[in-house]
Amino acid sequence: MIAEKNPVKRLGNQLFFTGPTFFAFIMTLLVPFGYGLYLTLFEMAGVQSTPVFVGLENYVMALQDTEFWASMWVTLKYVGATVIFVNILGFALAYLVTAGVKGQNFFRTALFTPNLIGGLVLGYIWQFVFVTSLPVFGERFDIEILKLGWLGDEVLAFWALVIVTIWQSAGYMMIIFIAGIMNVPKDIIEASTIDGANAWQRLINMTLPMMVPSFVVTIFLTLKGAFMVYDINYALTQGGPYGSTKMASMHVVGLAFDQSNFGLGQAEAIVLFAVVAIATGLQVYFSKRLEVEA
Amino acid sequence: MSLRKYGTNILIYAFLILSFVVFTFPFFLLIVNSFKDNGEIMRDPFSLPQTYDLDQFFGVIKAMDFATTFTNTFFITFMSVLLILVFSGMTAHYLVRNSSLFNNTFFAIMVASMIIPFQALMIPIIYIYGAKFGLIDTAPISLLIGLYVGFGASFATFVYHGFIKSIPLELEEAALIDGCNRIQTYFRIVFPMLTPTSVTIAILNVLWIWNDYLLPSLIIYNEDDLTMPIKMKVFNGTYMDNWELLIPAMLMTILPILVAYLIGQKFIIKGVMQGAIK
Numbered sequence: 001m002i003a004e005k006n007p008v009k010r011l012g013n014q015l016f017f018t019g020p021t022f023f024a025f026i027m028t029l030l031v032p033f034g035y036g037l038y039l040t041l042f043e044m045a046g047v048q049s050t051p052v053f054v055g056l057e058n059y060v061m062a063l064q065d066t067e068f069w070a071s072m073w074v075t076l077k078y079v080g081a082t083v084i085f086v087n088i089l090g091f092a093l094a095y096l097v098t099a100g101v102k103g104q105n106f107f108r109t110a111l112f113t114p115n116l117i118g119g120l121v122l123g124y125i126w127q128f129v130f131v132t133s134l135p136v137f138g139e140r141f142d143i144e145i146l147k148l149g150w151l152g153d154e155v156l157a158f159w160a161l162v163i164v165t166i167w168q169s170a171g172y173m174m175i176i177f178i179a180g181i182m183n184v185p186k187d188i189i190e191a192s193t194i195d196g197a198n199a200w201q202r203l204i205n206m207t208l209p210m211m212v213p214s215f216v217v218t219i220f221l222t223l224k225g226a227f228m229v230y231d232i233n234y235a236l237t238q239g240g241p242y243g244s245t246k247m248a249s250m251h252v253v254g255l256a257f258d259q260s261n262f263g264l265g266q267a268e269a270i271v272l273f274a275v276v277a278i279a280t281g282l283q284v285y286f287s288k289r290l291e292v293e294a
Numbered sequence: 295m296s297l298r299k300y301g302t303n304i305l306i307y308a309f310l311i312l313s314f315v316v317f318t319f320p321f322f323l324l325i326v327n328s329f330k331d332n333g334e335i336m337r338d339p340f341s342l343p344q345t346y347d348l349d350q351f352f353g354v355i356k357a358m359d360f361a362t363t364f365t366n367t368f369f370i371t372f373m374s375v376l377l378i379l380v381f382s383g384m385t386a387h388y389l390v391r392n393s394s395l396f397n398n399t400f401f402a403i404m405v406a407s408m409i410i411p412f413q414a415l416m417i418p419i420i421y422i423y424g425a426k427f428g429l430i431d432t433a434p435i436s437l438l439i440g441l442y443v444g445f446g447a448s449f450a451t452f453v454y455h456g457f458i459k460s461i462p463l464e465l466e467e468a469a470l471i472d473g474c475n476r477i478q479t480y481f482r483i484v485f486p487m488l489t490p491t492s493v494t495i496a497i498l499n500v501l502w503i504w505n506d507y508l509l510p511s512l513i514i515y516n517e518d519d520l521t522m523p524i525k526m527k528v529f530n531g532t533y534m535d536n537w538e539l540l541i542p543a544m545l546m547t548i549l550p551i552l553v554a555y556l557i558g559q560k561f562i563i564k565g566v567m568q569g570a571i572k
Contacts (some may be wrong), residue, residue, distance in 0.1 A: 004476075013476050017388035020381040021447045022400065028444020029407050032418035039418060048425070093313060096306050109559045111317050112566075115522050116551045118505020120523045121544055124530055125320050128537060133323055133339040164430045167317065172566070179567040199302075228411045231507050235527075253508070262417050269414040280409050 019277065028169040036266055042172045044262040051263075058267035067243070068268050071251035072275070074158070078247060079226040079279075081162045082169075086222045089166060095203070097174070098181045108178065113116030123235020126164045127151065130236075154244040157237045161245060164232055169225065173218045180214030181207065209290075223283055227276045248272050298436040299399040321552075328542045335537050354542040358529055364550065370435065370510075371503045374442035378450050378499055379492050381443060386454030387480055391466070401455070412445075412508060420512060430513055438513050442503055450495045453569060457491045459486065495570035497562050504551060522547045 004010040009062065040058050042051035062068060066256075093111055097104040117125070130150045138146025150156040152243035184207055192206050230249040239246030239254075252272065327335050328351065329343035355361075389397050419441070424430040429437040461484060469479045485492075507523040514520060520528070526547050533539045555562060 014388065014392070016477065017384045018397070018400075019352075019482070020377075021385035021451060022445075023405075024381070024440060024444035025447045026403060026444075028419075028441050029410065029415065029448075030403075032422060033410060033414045035422060036414055036418040039421065064400065093310075096310055098307055101303055101306050105560075105563075107314060108391075108563055110314050112563060113321070113552075114317055115556065116501060116555050118501075118507065118523055118547050120507040121505070121526055121547050124526065124540065125324065125544055128327075128339075128541065129320055129323065129344075131535075132336065136339055171317065175563060175566045224409060228413070230413070235530075249411065249413050253416075256417050257512075262421075266414075266417045269411065269417070272411055273409075273414045276409050276411055 011016045013033065019271075037270065040263060040267040040270055042263050045260050054263070058263045061264050061269075062267045062271055065264070065268065067246075068248070068251055068271075070243075071246050071248045072272075074245060075227060075247040075249075076159070077227075078161060078165075078229070079223060081159075082165045082221060082226045085162065085166050085171050085223045086173055087218055089170040090218060091177050091211075093170065093174040094177030094181055095207075098178055108175070111174055114168045114170075115172045117168065119229075119231020120235045122164065122168060123232045126160070126236055130160055151237055152241055154241055158239060158247050161232060161236060164236060165226070165229070168232075169222065173222065176218050176221075177211070177214055180211045184210045212287065216284065216291075219283055219287065220280060223280055224276065227272070248275075309442075324541055324545045324548075327537065328545050330538065332536065332538045335541070349543050350538070354539055355546060357539070358525055358543050360546055360547065362518060363520055363522050363525045366435075366519055367504060368550075370438060370521060371500055373489045374439045374446065374503050375496050375499045377439065377443045378446040379496060382447050382450035382495070383454050383488060383492065384480060384487060385447070388460050389451070389562055390455060390458045391463075401451070405452055408448050408452075416508070416512060423513075430515075434513050434516065435519060438510060441509065441513075445509075446499050446502075450499070453495055454488065454491060457488060461487060490565065490568055493561065494565040497565050498569065501551070 004013060039051075041053060041055060043054045043058070044051045059172065093107075097107050097111075104142065114122075134146045138144070138148075148156060150160045188210075189202060189206055192202055197205065228245060228249055230253065233247050233250045234253075237245045239250050248268075249272070252265050252269045255261050255268065259265075316353050323339055326342055327339055329346050331350075334341075334344065389401050420430070423437055465483055466479050469483050470476070474482065504520075504521060507527065509526070511524050514524065526543060529543050530540060
């Protein structure tokens with residue numbers, strides 16, 4: 001703790017060190033968030049119109065908006081699927097590239113690459129893959145599932161979104177898991193080997209329990225990312241076919257900027273925030289209880 | 295090596311090579327199809343191009359106004375990341391060294407704010423900075439950079455905070471006794487020690503800001519100020535399914551980041567790993 005005796009100097013340092021960040025943070029997050037809560041009490045048609053006070057009516061409408069809840073349901077399914085598969089694949093890859101085979105650094109580098117592409121371009125690239133490339137591949141090798149137009153089918157379009165998300169984020173989670181695996185003390189693994197544990201037993205009984213802190217981080221990141229997903233949804237399927245893959249974020253953006261329904265859009269965004277807060281809060285609470293000491 | 299170990303290694307390689315193919319084939323598709331015309335692409339997206347004609351490439355670069363778009367994106371990303379690193383590092387340092395009720399509470403709020411979806415902030419941001427202050431019309435680029443500093447502050451301060459805690463206080467006290475003031479102490483002693491952390495934060499922020507679409511699409515309207523993802527969106531809308539133009543454009547959009555990654559890959563993987571340990 002460093003404390004200046006002179007109160008003026010002290011205030012000066014506080015302002016110099018924390019002022020710019022606090023100001024930017026307040027202006028970007030706190031003020032808009034507070035103002036956003038206030039805006040939900042009004043009915044507005046676009047930025048230029050005069051707001052009309054309606055009380056809690058926007059929230060009542062949000063609760064009755066079946067399209068919104070349908071998009072929330074799609075979001076929940078997407079969250080479930082991506083959190084499970086991204087973490088399983090990410091961990092499996094991390095486990096394999098730390099097994100000590102030759103060329104593991106090459107694989108780490110290559111498998112991280114999809115992370116460099118942003119959601120929008122990612123969606124466009126995979127549109128090309130699903131629409132043009134895979135059907136040609138399917139015809140040639142007679143693979144029935146690849147011959148279909150994935151993005152035109154309600155079920156397959158949803159899984160296309162899941163696959164692209166796994167493809168993009170598994171490599172990032174892999175890196176976090178590698179850091180976790182390298183932090184597992186070597187001596188306890190050696191001790192269990194001497195005691196006769198095979199590779200599978202070592203993984204289940206030693207490595208995995210020690211990896212809980214990594215899983216807390218990766219599940220938090222995948223959970224948060226999946227709830228807020230917009231770019232991939234917008235670029236790959238545009239919410240189609242027939243709105244079947246439209247997720248909550250995309251629904252809110254559409255409501256606000258295509259239909260200019262700012263009040264209802266903002267109220268639904270706040271509901272989305274509440275869902276994310278509850279889900280991540282529960283996740284961190286329960287996974288913290290699983291942590292073990294080495 | 296025992297036969298069993300040999301078998302395990304073959305299985306590991308089989309899985310890794312399969313993953314490698316799945317994780318990289320879209321890049322392969324982008325590269326080979328960049329040199330083909332529509333007919334060739336439709337016939338076989340997986341074949342190598344018959345000719346490597348760069349003319350088409352330069353045509354697309356010109357059509358998407360690559361030089362301007364690249365410069366805009368680079369400037370916005372560079373300035374935002376630089377300011378995030380400088381400001382957040384200073385803030386984290388102060389919060390670690392001067393814990394007060396106000397500072398601790400503010401830090402807790404910043405950490406908690408990371409779960410607020412952007413969708414809950416975008417409408418008020420447009421209201422405040424568009425309708426009220428008019429900054430979206432008068433100073434969109436500065437506004438955008440300022441917003442990135444605000445959005446990036448929580449995560450960067452959080453990561454810096456964790457590392458600064460592990461720096462011995464004695465080092466700073468020694469510098470203070472030797473006559474440095476706090477600002478000098480931070481920039482000459484502490485900040486250089488944080489370099490690995492700064493690299494980690496910089497990488498993650500560059501990937502986010504470079505590729506970000508929704509925020510800049512709400513703030514930037516001037517044709518000359520567009521960033522790469524927005525330009526790509528415009529391009530995609532104009533040349534719907536015209537893959538001979540879209541594919542080179544997509545390749546050009548991701549190429550700068552891809553090249554930077556290939557040059558600094560060792561550093562980057564290590565950086566991301568270091569960020570994960572905290």
